[in-house]
Structures are given as C-alpha cells and as structure tokens.
Amino acid sequence: MNALIQQTREHRRSWMTPAQLIGALLLIVWVPLMAYVMFHQALGIAAPYVLLPSVPAVLALYVMAIYHWRESWVAVLGVTLVCFWLLVAVTVPYLPLLDPNKPLVPLALPGALKHGMSFMLGSDMRGRDVLSRTLWGCQRVLVWGITATSVAYVVGVGLGLIGGYLSGWWDEAVTFVGNVLLSFPVMVLFILVLNVLGQSGFNIIIAVTFSSAPIIMRIVRGLAMQEKSRDYIQAAQTRGESALWIMVMELLPNIRGPLIVDACLRLGYTTVAITTLTFLGLGLQPPDPDWGLMIKEAAPVALLWKYSYMLLVPSLAVTSLILGFNLTADGLREMSQRD
C-alpha cells in the first residue's frame, strides 16, 4: 500500500507526462514556423532567429517517434519522410541556398554551373533556382496544411462531441449540417468558398474546415456514442461534473487512438488540397515558392524532355511528403490492431 502511494507521489512529482512533452515539442515546432510564414513582417529583426528552437525540437520528436514505433517499419519510413520535410522547413533560412525568388539564369539544366552559381536541380524559365524553390516551398505547404488541419480538427471534434455525447436535437442539427456540407464535391466546395470569401491563406483554412470538419465530426460522433455508456463516464456524471468537462477531459483522451491515425491521413489530404489549390491559382498567391505553383508555372513551359526536371522535382517532393503522412497512418493503424 505504501509503495503504491509512493508510486503515485513519484508520478505526480514528474513535471511532464510523455503526452505533454510531445505536445510541447509540437508547439515549439509549429508556433515559430507559423509566425515565420504567416506573420513574417510583424517579426521584424527577430525573424532570422525564431526558427532556431524548432530545429532541436524536430530532431527530438523524430528520435522519440522512431523509438516508439520501431516495431513497424512502415511507420518509421513514413515518419522519416515527414520529419525530413519538417527539418527542411525549419532549417531552410540557414541553408546556403540561392534566393528562391530572384531571376538568375533562365533554363539552366540540372548540375549546371553558371556565373559562379551552381544549379544542382536546374533553374526554371524565369531563372530561379529549382532546388531552393523546392526546399522553401515545403515551408508554406507544411505550415498552411498543419494549421488548416488543426482548425478543422478543433471544429470537427467539438461538433462531434456535442452530437455524440449530448445527442437528441443537438445530434440531429449537427448531423444535418454535416450532411449538407458533405453533399458538395470537395473541389467544388473549395472553389465556391474561395470565390465568395476571396482568395487568401486564411480563407483556405476556412475552406478546408468546411470540407474536413464534417468527416471528423462523423468519426468523433461515432466514437463518443460508443464510449458514452462506459462506467467511467457514468462515474463522472455521478460526481456531478459538467458536460463540457466530461466531453473534453474524460471522453476525448479515451478516443484519441483512432483520431491520431485519421489526423495523419487528413494532413495528407490537406496537403494535396493546398498544393492543388495553388496549382489552380486559387489559393496562396505568388511569388513565394510553393510546389503547386511550381507545377502550375512549369506545365506550359516544360514541353521538352530536357526541361522535364521542372515538373519532376516538385511532383516528387509533394508525393514524398504525402506518402510520409499515409505510411505513418498505415503503420499506426497496424500497430493499434496488433495490440
């Protein structure tokens, strides 16, 4: 008995649980990145330094991930791809790269050395370095993708908990709104939202939320309904805890397993959506590099075999990132089924 009390005390004394540590590390990666990309002007002279703490955080997350998931090579491969791009995103300002937006030498082939500048992956028709643009491009894609997915998750989880836990009229209302939104084909909904609200990064977040939140809501609602009849929920109700407390503090942590898998998949979908929207010219605006924009600009120009690198490089980049998300999700699902 004494040992048990001792153990509980030990547990209380440790100032961070592993889940909190992962959350803190994710914040250290994401907040500076978001500030760097979305509010670059506001940062002023601090801009070159904000990303420095993110670099060790990404490495720490990577080490923790491959240690925990070492039994699934699929998850390890996936997380390696994702962390590679995350690392690129946080270190790209410190890498010795050419200016991604400056016209230097047009149509230099990969490996060319011109005017003392080396173009490892060539340059595009306006003379901008493809390697530099690809590496810088991952920053925009990752930041907007992760932010949009997070917002969609907050909305979707909130509505799903309301529908699943409160049920009754709340459930009917939430489900109907979800069904209405799900009756739009995704791309059509994006085009509609961006046309009505105008084209900007923040409106992309709204568009992604409109399309993803109903699906997340359905998943959460189903899980919450299953979980509602469990003993610990009834215990909490008997203790007289408020519905909000039960939903967020009791229910949510117990359904997080399937949600994490879905979040990985959804990060992939959002990345596809964002690159597709920039490709269509409806999303983030030029000239800052972005993989979708690079494909859009290269499509009418790269009509010869020798210029195909302009299409190849961004396509492979975006594919590898999405493959990373999907493999991570697959690996996590496999591991959860094995237990």
Added chain:
Amino acid sequence: MRHLVIRRVIQTLLIMLTVSALLFAVFDSDQFRKKIAVAELGNFGAATLSDSDYQAWIVSKGLDQSFPARYVTWLNHVVHGDLGVSIEKDVAVSTLLKESLSSTAVLAFYVFLIMIPVSLMLGVLAGMKEGSILDRVISVIAVFTTSIPQIATAALLTVVLALGLRWVPTKSAMIDGFSFRELLLPLLTILIYEIGYLVRMTRSAMADVMSSQYIRTALLKGLPYRQVVLKHALRNALVVPVTLILLELTGLLSQVVVVEVFFQYHGFGRMLFDAANFGDIQVIQAATLVAVCVAVASQLLSDIAYVLLNPRLRVA
C-alpha cells in the same frame, strides 16, 4: 426496406432544398448582384454604375421582392432549366453545362469501364489470401498510387509518356474533334488514384469475409476453394465496393477539375475553373448546383444499393 429507402429519399430532398437555398442566398448578396447588373447594363465596372441605374435594374428584374418570393421565382427558373446567362461568354449557362458535362461524361465512362473490373479483380486477388506475396505486392502498390496527388501524377505521366516516350500529346484540348490518344493522359491520371483506392477497399472487405466463420466452415466441409471464393465469399465481399463505386461519382466531379485544367480538356471541371477565375458567378452557381445534384444522387443510389445487396437489410 421500403421504409429505409423512403427515409433516405426524404433526407436527400431536404438536403437539396437547403443547398439550393444556401446557394441562392450566397449569390443573392449585393456584391454579386452588382456584378450581374454591370454585365447586363454594359458598363465597365461597378464604379461607373450609377445608383439610380442599379435600383432601376433591380426593379426591372423583380429583385425588390421579399427573399422567399425571390427564392421561389429562382427555383422555378432552375427547375425549368433556365440557369441564367454566362457573363464571360454571353451564352445560356444551360448550353454551357450540357456541352461540358457531356465531355466529362465521356471521360467518366472510360474511367468506370476500366476501373470497375481491374480494381475488383486485383482487390479480390489480394484479399483472398491475406499476407501472401501477391497481397503484399498489390497492397504496397496501392498505397503508393493513392499517395501521389493528382497534379503530381499528371506531371509525372506527362514527363514519361508524352515528353519521354512521345506516345501521346501533352495536352488534350481536342481541337480537331475527339481523339482517344488525347484522352489517354487524363484517363490514366484519374485511374491511377481511383484503382488504388478501390483495390484497398475491396481487399479489406474480401479479407474480412475470408477470415469469417462461415467461410472456414465451408472450407472444412470440403468444398473446393474455387467454389467457396466464387459462390460464398464474393457475394458478401462485393457489397461495400459496389456502394463505393457509386459514391466515386462524387469524387470524380472534384478530380476532374485538376485533371481537366492540367490537360486542357474541355469538360465540367475546366468550365468551373474558368468561371471561378473570371468571377462568372451564374456559371459557378449553376455548376455547384448540378455537382451537388449528382453527388446527392450518387449517395442515394449507393445507399439504396447497400440495402438491396445486403441480405440482412433486404428482409427487414
């Protein structure tokens, strides 16, 4: 069973009504109305449109009525096929829609023609023996093909098939009429993703069925493996894939936007994209309405198919 179907039909109608009201309300705002007024009165921008002219236009169009009255009038027009006039092209939207939908239908026809047999066959083969080498190979390839976003597929296929091997032209504008060679790249781009997705779904459905008790019983009873798969397993394993195939109609409507824009194929997606870039709101409104109609219809069909195919629900 009839009860279930009727319930779904009512739900569908309700959703359609809500969506149409929503679309009407969004495009009924002053900002969009002014745009149409400017286009119809032939001025060069909202700035030169005088306020009195605008008010007169509103009265002449009957837009000064109450919101419900305007909505009913609009709905009446829509039901009779009058979807307004394109600002950009000065053609009736219904004519534009008819043309673009028919060329997208050609694309969709070939997609389904190839996708259904190929993906069902590969999925069943993979799911038949879970964990076999064939299963692993098919599953890994399917994960890869579903991970490549369509802009990347389109770009990579262009590089390999059009620029490298020169088998097909890079664009599919079909200026000299229909040609299957030009259709090949858009078709392949859609197929690569779709087949991967359906194979994964079919595989998991088949694997579930093959590990169930009644299949084990049938095998232990000494029935030939072939017969068990063809007669006992397939019937249950194909319920989910068939409903998903019907649902793919919705997915296709959003995929054609990217593919048609990339390959300059003149279909529904291209039309919607052009309208979005130009701000041709009547076209956007009509196209969205049609897209939602098709999507909702396909969801309804897939639900009905599920009820019809699932013996447990058939009796109820």
